Amino acid sequence: MEIYLDNAATTAPDPEVIEAILPFLTTHYANPSSAHGAGRRVKEAVDNARRTVAHLLNASPEEIYFTAGATEGINLALSGAIQAYELNHVITSRIEHKAVLQTLKRHEKEGDIETSYVKLDERGNVDLYHLENLLRANPRTLIALMHGNNEIGNLTDIHAIGVLARRYNAVFFTDTTQTMGKARFDLQGADIDFLVGSAHKFHGPKGVGFVYINQKHELKPLIYGGGQERGQRGGTENVVGIVGLAKALEVAYRNLETSQTKICKLKQYLVSKLAISGIEGICYNGESKSIENSVANVLNVSFPCLSTGSVVTKLDQLGIQVSGGSACQGGGASHVIQALACEADKENVRFSFSKFNTFEELDHVVDAIVRIYESDPAIATGKAWKRIASWA
């Protein structure tokens, strides 16, 4: 039995998405830039997709640019803003995705910017007072702070950050890759200059995403070419991906409350099962255990080290797919975990759920973890683990 619990990495395409994209692989394959009827029909599909995304986010279609994923959108927004406004100071955090951190590193290396890292508390939450102090000291700053963290699930108060950005005349980019399709956005009423989405994180195809660029901005293109995406991104559009992205977002928002309620319950169920598993020394990283302060589908758990390998690898051998990093066998924890006050001598495992997961799957997963700990020679001697009566 295969159990997929790595939905923060990518998700299974929704059947409605597959149905929507099939005609664009078979019949409607014309180039949307072609002037003939077949091309015009495909262009209409791209335009409709843009309208759908804009409508769902309460933005205008002119503010949505399709890209090859969130990474490209992040590069476009960050590099574009730094260059267009000659911003020489960026505020970010140590737990952003590498797509943000590496883009900023490049600009730092080239002498374009100086980077300030906002203080985080021990659970990885942004210190808004520190952010305000940094903004006060550095007018005309670019803020790059994510909405939902991909490893620990922490939700950042992007409304509060947007208000600060306006107050101090800063430009605000937020990485919404992990919250797109999971939280509602009203971009007309938000103080957000740029945000991004990646279709494969919300049951759409891989290699396609979008960047929202508030209409008051005009950025230089990242990719020069035939003038597609209103000159922002040259190259024939990924029509199949774009149609799939819009359908995936439509399905996600149509079923948002039902899916999110189910996913919250899955998270709570796994926490409650682990609590009675008898494995001692389990703890939760960041805010991931909190229903209010984290993305519903991410649960990041620290497990005691095994003497015989890694929990992630052993689960994989049993057909259970999760992500993680370990300080146990000399490996390194991720840059996110290292930035937190986590227990360093543990293995951290990210379980990430989707609407397709079931409670029965979680029963299997916890049974598997218990068996893994039971069969570990060091731990079975009672070093870090003991079975409780109800499981005996």
Ligand code: PLP
């Ligand atoms: N930002 C965050 C928070 C992510 O989780 C990811 C993907 O893991 C990305 C950016 C990059 O997305 P993509 O690989 O689809 O470009």
